[in-house]
Amino acid sequence: MTPRCGWCGSDPLYLDYHDLEWGVPVHDDRRLFEMLTLEGAQAGLSWLTILRKRDGYRQAFDELDPERIARYSDADIQRLLGDAGIVRNRLKIASVVRNAQGVLTILEDTGSLDAFLWQFVDHMPQQNAWRSLDQVPSQTPASDRMSKALKKRGFSFVGSTICYAFMQAVGMVNDHVVGCYRHAEIARLGDASGDPTAR
DSSP: OOOOOGGGOSOHHHHHIIIIITTOOOOOHHHHHHHHHHHHHHTTSOHHHHHHHHHHHHHHTGGGOHHHHTTOOHHHHHHHHTOTTSOOOHHHHHHHHHHHHHHHHHHHHHSOHHHHHHGGGTTSOEEOOOSSGGGSOSOOHHHHHHHHHHHHTTOOSOOHHHHHHHHHHTTSEEOSOTTSTHHHHHHHHHHHHTSGGGO
16 A cells, blocks of 8 residues: 555545645745635635635636736625635635735735745745654744735735645645655655756
């Protein structure tokens, strides 16, 4: 049996996410915004629930295009509250709109969401070597800094724990346990991703 991180269980959707996505360095602004949105939506829910709704989020929120979402009206929020394909929580839905507006200000200031978010790990994936899941932190000083910076720009549902889960997901940190077959593969991807000439 292929050795994996214990959290991914046996659901095929979860296994694919673990094997193909989790920890792979992401530098595409749209994808980064999508993952930040999904991590915020997860608060109080299981990640598997969110994975099952990911296509619903893409359809409901214009493929997670910040420029379009930033212009959403109260009528759009009301429409989204009736959409069973997403988490129908008014605060979470409103936060996507507010966060999209925050992304636009970041783009104006720094040119890319990628540059803004990756600064918190000095633009280089951090390679960890945890031997068991209970060693993996739920937040770090880097996620504290990211959370504080995003909140300062008006973002919500970006607490330090959410930010760290996001950092794990988009490859800012390699938190596959060393016994997982993906640990070494992600480390190699991270080495290439951290080199600006490799993008």
